[in-house]
Amino acid sequence: MNLQLRAATANDLTALVELENRCFEYDRLSRRNFQWMISRAHASLVVAEADRNLLGYVLVLFHQGTSLARLYSIALDERARGIGLGQKLLDRAEAEALEHDCAYMRLEVRPDNRGAIILYQRNGYRPFATVRDYYEDHSEALRFEKRIRQISGQAPRHVPFYHQTTEFTCGPSCLLMAMGALEPERVLERREELRLWREATTIYMTAGHGGCSPQGLALAAWRRGFRVQLQLSEDGPLFLDGVRSEEKRAVMRLVHEDFAHELAQSDVEQLLVNQLDIGSALEAGGQPLVLISSYRLTRSKAPHWVVVTDCDEDFVYLHDPDVDHSKHRQPLDCQHIPVSHGEFEQMSRFGRSKLRAAVVLYKR
Incomplete structure (x- = not known):
């Protein structure tokens, strides 16, 4: 034959x-x-x-x-x-x-x-x-x-998976997963997903419903009793480049000022960084949420939140709350996704300013 x-x-x-x-x-x-x-x-x-x-x-x-x-x-x-x-x-x-x-x-x-x-x-x-x-x-x-590529590997830490139930709640869904990793008894449910979005949204984004800012997510986690570290590569209101209306931009600035005032009254650790230090956060028992550009995953230029579940010398592993990128994806396709360090370096920079942002949760 x-x-x-x-x-x-x-x-x-x-x-x-x-x-x-x-x-x-x-x-x-x-x-x-x-x-x-x-x-x-x-x-x-x-x-x-x-x-x-x-x-x-x-x-x-x-x-x-x-x-x-x-x-x-x-x-x-x-x-x-x-x-x-x-x-x-x-x-x-x-x-x-x-x-x-x-x-x-x-x-x-x-x-x-x-x-x-x-x-x-x-x-x-x-x-x-x-x-x-x-x-x-x-x-x-x-x-x-x-x-199939035989390089060093290790079993990922246990981080529960929760898929976002709306197109605009990737940040709250990631925050639910991070909180669930540190508090296994915590129930991950839609009511809390939407409550977190209401607390952390910037109100406006490039289109549609508002997305969640790093500051808003950090505050939402802090209110729930977690020790929080906020890593940012720039200060001031974020995501303004994606909004054309000056009226909407003014609202976003006001929301940011409100978040900044509340952060100043909290014990959230705020770091201005050039590079995200995810490895050290994981080693110290932290659970990071990282802002990425979804362009690397979907070819759409939108900010998107993922949870880092682990990393080794070869890969960074992610939970992606958006299961709906393709009709052929299942929830398990979105868990512990291996991403090379080079690819992660590219996807974790958003917009013209190459914004880097991470919210790291720790147990008190």
Whole structure:
């Protein structure tokens, strides 16, 4: 058998849909899905072909701006059983991920798919989560992960995950996660998410509802009994460049002055810095929230808050509260995301002034 592995093209669409229908009863990719993966998605779709017959495929999705890849689907035709095609496709998937500078591969598999589980475990994949009601028939999925780039690693600290329930509450959602990491008994709920937003919002942002400033988030955490350190690369009102209306800018200045006055009455430690010192904060038991530019993740130029869950000599690990960047993302795709130090250095600067901002919480 003259087997060839190659990138899928639009000419493969009919054969891909037919293979999908033969291999799966539920959660099938449609012709439109395959078309998207081939032409527009941040993904790699590789097919296995022999004698002009399509015998299998593997689909890998890449997480923009990070070192994380997801093996989304792998399919084998019955005619290809027993020739080691599953291993070949898995090897190709990992090679594609490495070419995209990924260090981790994650995947989901049905608990009753023993053949696939054996293949993954034989190749060094380890289960790390179970996802309830994952598939179309309401069955659960096992989540596996492998560090495909063999460099130093460590188990991340436990930081609970909470996904934002509105498009404008990334900051409060990150603050909930940080507080939950330091106080495991704390309940993370939407009522508190919105309450925190009301306390910390700057009222106006580039568009829509107001976002939360570092000062507002620091004060909200301080009011709840945490020791707080505020790291900023510049003083004064923030985010004014993104608002054209002078009336709105005047309101934002007034809100900032109010935050500044309250900060002066608190014991929040305020540091004016050129570089964020996240590593030292983690070593001292702190839980940092960091402002980033979402452009590195979504290609939209907006301020966005993430939680740093850990860091090592290779990566900074993030919880991203926004699960809705792509319809193919799941909450587990947004947890402990590995980001290279170089990429993190770029994404943690926002706007023309290259603003750097972090709010670090500590237990008193």
